Amino acid sequence: MTPTGNGGTATEVGSNAADDFVTIFETSSNWGRWGDEDQLGTLNFLADGRGVEAFAAEVCSNQQVGLSRRISPTWSQANQTPVQHHMISSGAEAKDGAHGMSDWFGVTSHGFGITHVDALNHMAWCGQLYNGVPASTVTTTRGGSFGSIEAMRDGVIGRGVLLDVPAYRGSDFLERSTAIGIKDLIGCEERQGVQVRAGDVVIVRTGRDARERVHGEVDYWVDGIEGLHFSCARWLHERGVSMLVTDAGGDVVPSGVEGVGFPLHVLCLVSMGLWMVDNAQLEELRRVCSTSDRWAFGFTMSVPRFKNATGAPVNPIAVF
Numbered sequence: 001m002t003p004t005g006n007g008g009t010a011t012e013v014g015s016n017a018a019d020d021f022v023t024i025f026e027t028s029s030n031w032g033r034w035g036d037e038d039q040l041g042t043l044n045f046l047a048d049g050r051g052v053e054a055f056a057a058e059v060c061s062n063q064q065v066g067l068s069r070r071i072s073p074t075w076s077q078a079n080q081t082p083v084q085h086h087m088i089s090s091g092a093e094a095k096d097g098a099h100g101m102s103d104w105f106g107v108t109s110h111g112f113g114i115t116h117v118d119a120l121n122h123m124a125w126c127g128q129l130y131n132g133v134p135a136s137t138v139t140t141t142r143g144g145s146f147g148s149i150e151a152m153r154d155g156v157i158g159r160g161v162l163l164d165v166p167a168y169r170g171s172d173f174l175e176r177s178t179a180i181g182i183k184d185l186i187g188c189e190e191r192q193g194v195q196v197r198a199g200d201v202v203i204v205r206t207g208r209d210a211r212e213r214v215h216g217e218v219d220y221w222v223d224g225i226e227g228l229h230f231s232c233a234r235w236l237h238e239r240g241v242s243m244l245v246t247d248a249g250g251d252v253v254p255s256g257v258e259g260v261g262f263p264l265h266v267l268c269l270v271s272m273g274l275w276m277v278d279n280a281q282l283e284e285l286r287r288v289c290s291t292s293d294r295w296a297f298g299f300t301m302s303v304p305r306f307k308n309a310t311g312a313p314v315n316p317i318a319v320f
Contacts, residue, residue: 017257021230025271028237031131039151041120041130041273045199045242051158054199055298058159061320065288067203067245067280068115068315071107077217079113109311110278112220112249117303118276120147122310123262123269130273143308152275152303158242159200160299160318162282162289163188166207173207173214177224179252180204182235194295198240201299203318204228205282208248220253227252233267236274244268245277245316277301277316285318294320 034044046054073085084106091101109116121144124135129147138144165180166173168188174180185204189195196202206226218224225248236244244250251264260266268274289295298319303312 017230018259021257021260021263021267024231024233025125025267028233028267029271030237030273031271036131038131038273039120039147041275042240042242043152043156043275045240046156046158050199051156051242054159054197055157055300055319058296059298059319063288063320065285065318065320066315067282067285067318068313069113069279069281071114071313076113077219078212079111080219080221081108081111081113083107083114107313109309109313112225112279114313115277115279115281115315116311117149117152117301117314118265118269118278118311119144119149119309120151120269120273120275122147123265125266125270128270130270138310144310145308148307149303149309149312150305150307153305155300155302156201156243156275157298157300159197159296160203160245160316161194161196161200161296162203162205162285162318163196163295164192164205164286164289166205166210167191167286167290171207173211174226175211176218176226177252177254178206178226179229179256180206180227180232181229182232185232185235192295193293196239196241199242200239200296201243201245202236202239202241203245203280203282203285203299204247205286206246206248209281209283220249224253225249228264230255230257230263230267233264233272236268237272241274243275243277245280247280247282249278250276277314280316288318288320292320 071083073082075082086104088102120130127135133146165184168191251262255263257263301316
């Protein structure tokens with residue numbers, strides 16, 4: 001589909017989306033940039049204390065905002081693979097003395113219902129992962145050791161920037177399948193008086209939750225969802241962004257690229273090695289930023305160290 005409103009236009013991408021996608025993949029590639037064995041990708045922008053310095057420069061109060069959705073065991077249109085939660089022991093057995101309660105969880109790492117990070121082995125293009133590693137190294141029996149979330153075992157700490165696209169467009173939320181373009185991202189910077197710098201964690205709000213409060217949930221796999229047009233990968237690469245966080249699935253659905261359902265994911269994870277967090281809860285963050293007129297803040301996130309995993313649930317934290 002073609003970006004709408006103030007988003008991307010034909011001046012950003014040509015008439016053949018598939019050709020433009022391939023061109024951006026090639027020109028935005030970070031393969032070999034940090035060595036042939038690199039598994040950190042754009043998290044290298046935060047290495048050597050640069051992320052800690054950027055974090056410290058933005059924190060001046062004791063306010064913090066968690067960006068994770070509740071991990072729910074209830075099925076819904078947006079949560080079609082709900083968490084499985086079973087109690088191993090309960091208080092019913094607590095008769096005398098000390099007694100501990102314990103539970104078991106089974107949780108997916110992807111989809112539209114849970115706040116999660118996509119590892120670099122989550123997507124492949126033409127049989128290859130980031131840095132040209134064969135996609136066949138990810139198997140159903142062993143998972144994928146290259147590009148696993150274990151590469152993020154030391155956590156992420158840096159400077160976060162919220163770009164509120166609906167506010168820039170003069171609304172509370174974007175309608176389903178609305179594409180966000182480069183002009184939107186630059187327009188948000190100008191409107192909010194903030195500049196995205198190299199190493200920043202860019203957080204893009206589409207207003208998904210505000211829209212759901214008005215119109216209810218839909219089946220995003222079938223009915224589409226608002227998100228970034230794949231051409232935004234150019235801007236993310238040029239700015240040296242370390243991580244992309246959105247309140248939806250990152251990509252606009254449908255994507256507009258025939259045969260490629262999530263082209264932005266491919267460009268970020270495979271070409272650039274740029275880590276992505278999907279389905280963040282951004283309404284409280286938006287309120288705090290708007291009230292204080294502060295759109296940059298400290299950002300931190302850690303991940304459970306699942307072996308050979310393609311993703312994991314996370315709770316990013318914005319610190320002011």
